[in-house]
Amino acid sequence: xxxxxxxxxxxxxxxxxxxxxxxxxxxxxxxxxxxxxxxxxxxxxxxxxxxxxxxxxxxxxxxxxxxxxxxxxxxxxxxxxxxxxxxxxxxxxxxxxxxxxxxxxxxxxxxxxxxxxxxxxxxxxxxxxxxxxxxxxxxxxxxxxxxxxxxxxxxxxxxxxxxxxxxxxxxxxxxxxxxxxxxxxxxxxxxxxxxxxxxxxxxxxxxxxxxxxxxxxxxxxxxxxxxxxxxxxxxxxxxxxxxxxxxxxxxxxxxxxxxxxxxxxxxxxxxxxxxxxxxxxxxxxxxxxxxxxxxxxxxxxxxxxxxxxxxxxxxxxxxxxxxxxxxxxxxxxxxxx
Numbered sequence: 001x002x003x004x005x006x007x008x009x010x011x012x013x014x015x016x017x018x019x020x021x022x023x024x025x026x027x028x029x030x031x032x033x034x035x036x037x038x039x040x041x042x043x044x045x046x047x048x049x050x051x052x053x054x055x056x057x058x059x060x061x062x063x064x065x066x067x068x069x070x071x072x073x074x075x076x077x078x079x080x081x082x083x084x085x086x087x088x089x090x091x092x093x094x095x096x097x098x099x100x101x102x103x104x105x106x107x108x109x110x111x112x113x114x115x116x117x118x119x120x121x122x123x124x125x126x127x128x129x130x131x132x133x134x135x136x137x138x139x140x141x142x143x144x145x146x147x148x149x150x151x152x153x154x155x156x157x158x159x160x161x162x163x164x165x166x167x168x169x170x171x172x173x174x175x176x177x178x179x180x181x182x183x184x185x186x187x188x189x190x191x192x193x194x195x196x197x198x199x200x201x202x203x204x205x206x207x208x209x210x211x212x213x214x215x216x217x218x219x220x221x222x223x224x225x226x227x228x229x230x231x232x233x234x235x236x237x238x239x240x241x242x243x244x245x246x247x248x249x250x251x252x253x254x255x256x257x258x259x260x261x262x263x264x265x266x267x268x269x270x271x272x273x274x275x276x277x278x279x280x281x282x283x284x285x286x287x288x289x290x291x292x293x294x295x296x297x298x299x300x301x302x303x304x305x306x307x308x309x310x311x312x313x314x315x316x317x318x319x320x321x322x323x324x325x326x327x328x329x330x331x332x333x334x335x336x337x
Contacts, residue, residue, distance in 0.1 A: 017112055017113075017135070017296055018049060018112055018113045018135065018293055018294050018296070019049060019050065019110065019112060020049065020050040020051070020052060020109075020110045020111050020112060020113070021040065021044045021049055021050070021051050021052070021111070021113045021114070021115060021290065021293060022051070022052045022053070022054050022066070022106065022109075022111040022113070022114045022115070023037055023040045023041070023051065023052075023053055023054065023069075023085070023114070023115045023117070024053075024054035024055075024057055024058070024060065024061065024085060024114070024115075024116055024117070025037070025057060025083040025085050025086070025087045025117045025118060025141060026057035026058055026087055026088075026089075026090075026116060026117070026118035026119075026121070026122035026125065027057070027087060027089065027118040027119050027121055027122050027141070027142065028087070028118075028119070028142060028143070028270065029081075029082045029083050029087050029155075029270055030141045030142055030143050030153070030154050030155025030156075030158075030159075030270065031081045031082075031143075031154075031155045031158035031159070031270070031271070031272060031273070031274035031275075031278055032141070032154040032155050032157075032158065032274040032278030032279060032281070032282035033082070033083040033117055033141050033154060033155070033282070034074075034077040034078060034080050034081075034082070034083060034084055034274075035077075035078045035154075035274060035278065035279045035280075035282035035283045035286070036115075036117050036139055036141065036154060036282040036283070036285055036286035036289075037053070037074060037077070037083065037084065037085060037117070037286065038074040038077055038078055038283070038286070039282070039283040039284070039285070039286025039287045039290070040115050040286040040287075040289060040290050041053075041069045041070075041071070041073065041074045042071060042074065043286065043287040043290040043291065044290045044294075045070070045071055047290070047294055049113075049290075049294060050068070050110075051068070051069040052066050052067065052068055052069060052109060052111055053066070053067050053068075053069045053073070053084075053085050054066050054085065055067065055085050055086050056085070056086045056087065056088040057086070057087045057088045057089070057090060057118070057122075058088075058090040058092075058093035058098075058102060058122075058125050059088040059089075059090040059092075059093070060085075060086065060088065061093075061102050061105055061106070062090065062092060062093065062098060062101055062102060062105065064105055064109075066105075066109050066111075078274075078279055078283075079273050079274070079279075080273065081158070081270075081271045081272045081273055081274060082270075082271065083117075087118075089121075090125075093125050093128075094124075094125075099125070099128040099129065099132060100132065102125075102128075102129060103129055103132035103133060103134055106129065106134045107133075107134075111134065112134065112135060113134070113135040113136075113137075113293040113294075113298075114126065114129060114134055114135065114136045114137070115136075115137050115138075115139060115286070115289045115290070115293065116136060116137070116138050116139070117138075117139040117141040117154070118138070118139075118141050118142070119140070119141065119142040119144070119146070119147060119153075120146075120147060120318060122138065122141075123138045123301060123314050123317065123318060124318070126138045126299075126314065127299060127314045127315070127318075130298045130299035130314070131299075134298075135293055135296070135297070135298035136298055136299060136300075136314075137289040137292060137293050137297065137298070137300050137301070137302060137311070138300070138301040138302065138314060138317075139154065139282075139285050139286065139289055139301075139302050140152070140153040140154060140285075140301070140302070140303060141153065141154040141155060141282075142154070142155060142156075143155040143156050143158070143159035143186060143187075143193070143269060143270060144156070144186070144187045144188050144190050144192065144193070145187075145190065145192040145193070146187070146188065146189070146190035146192070146322065147301075147303070147317070147322070148317065148318075148320035148321055148322035149301055149303040149305070149312045149316070149317035149320050150301075150302075150303030150304050150305060151303075151304055151305050151306075152281055152303075152304040154278060154281065154282045154285065155270070155274070155278060156192070156193075156278075157274075157275045157277040157278045157281075158272060158273075158274045158275045158278045159186065159193060159269045159270065160193055160196045160197055160200070161275055162265075162268060162269050162271075162272050163185050163186075163193060163197045163265055163269050164196075164197050164200050164201055166183075166263075166265055166268065167183050167197055167201040167203075167235070167237070167265075168201060170183055170235075170263050171201065171233065171235055174233040174234075174235065174261075175232055175233040177259065178232045178233060178258075178259070179233060179234075179258070179259045179260065179261055180223055180233070180234040180235075180236065180249075180252060180253070180256070180258050180259070180260040180261075181233070181234070181235055181236065181260070181261055181262075181263060182236045182238050182245045182248055182249050182252070182260065182261070182262045182263070183235065183236070183237055183238065183245075183262075183263045183264075183265065184238045184239070184240060184243065184245040184262065184263070184264040184265065185197055185237060185238070185239060185240065185265055185269065186240045186265070186266070186267075186269045186270070187209075187239050187240050187241060188240060188241060189209050189241040190209065190210075190239075190241065190322075191207075191208030191209050191210050191211070191239045191241065191324055192324070193239070193269070194206055194207065194208055194237050194238065194239035195208055195324060195328060195329070195332060197237055198237040198332055198336070199328075199331070199332050199335060201235065201237065202235070202335075202336075203235040203236065203237045203336060204222065204223075204226060204231075204234045204235055204236065204336050205219050205222060205234075205235075205236040205237070205336060206236075206237045206332050206333075206336060207236065207237065207238045207239055207242050208239050208241075208242075208324060208329070209239050209241030209242055210323065210324045211324065211329060212239075212242055216248070216251060216252070216255075219236065219252065220252060220255045220256055222234075223252065223256050223258060224256055227256075227258065234258075245262035245263075245264055246262045246264075248262070249261060249262040281304065284309055285302050285304075285309065288302050288309050288311070289302050292311055297311070299313060299314050299315075300312065300313060300314065301313075301314050301317040303317070
């Protein structure tokens with residue numbers, strides 16, 4: 001695994017510094033977070049390092065909702081969706097006062113290393129704690145796949161499989177009633193879930209925030225032309241970052257005369273038992289985070305790129321840009337025709 005073996009600029013190792021690791025989950029929950037928590041706990045305990053779980057993210061840190069974790073604390077959780085530690089968003093932690101308080105609480109509880117599982121916003125909190133003397137490592141926990149430094153994020157694989165199965169079911173009824181169906185998937189302002197499901201479900205149109213030109217007439221023409229060719233249904237995958245699926249459905253039905261329905265899959269995509277990939281990758285990432293913390297590293301983010309688990313400086317990771325691969329988009333267009 002790339003990166004293991006390097007020390008931070010202070011040259012500090014486990015024997016000098018890391019005795020207790022904290023772990024928290026922040027932001028939106030994602031299937032596989034429990035696998036990452038389990039790996040952090042068991043890898044740390046195997047190294048003789050204590051572990052404390054922080055409930056409800058940064059809000060729980062400020063409220064001192066902190067518990068000791070043992071091997072038995074993480075038994076039988078790898079198959080469970082969500083996060084056993086809970087999660088919440090915390091506006092107070094975005095302030096200098098909140099960050100100072102969080103660092104003091106970590107020190108009070110003897111936490112000298114912290115694993116933060118979440119997205120970009122969670123990384124900024126980890127970055128702030130690192131600047132205040134708490135060694136921090138971020139893990140990419142989000143179904144949206146929108147973290148630039150990594151080709152994989154914890155929960156994405158489960159989310160796309162959940163959405164894919166739901167879309168297959170909508171297609172069945174859409175075909176039976178000869179409808180047009182607009183199916184809205186999650187992803188915030190990123191179109192990765194929509195792109196993957198659009199290709200995997202054979203959608204006739206895929207609307208991505210990164211590419212959509214808001215030309216509804218093109219979609220309407222596509223529906224009419226397909227119906228003339230004998231197509232009995234039409235599936236449109238719409239990304240959350242575009243949204244407005246219900247009003248779009250009304251406009252399309254008025255323009256085409258074809259019954260059109262919107263289905264918003266919503267938070268079902270966050271839940272459910274994680275896939276094998278999400279369990280395995282999250283476990284490796286959790287162990288990796290523990291290893292580099294115990295080497296004395298801080299202000300790092302764990303990612304997966306080019307077939308390897310790696311770590312990056314948080315500032316470097318936050319500065320990276322991520323785009324829908326142009327070839328993937330071209331293929332999705334070609335296959336939908």
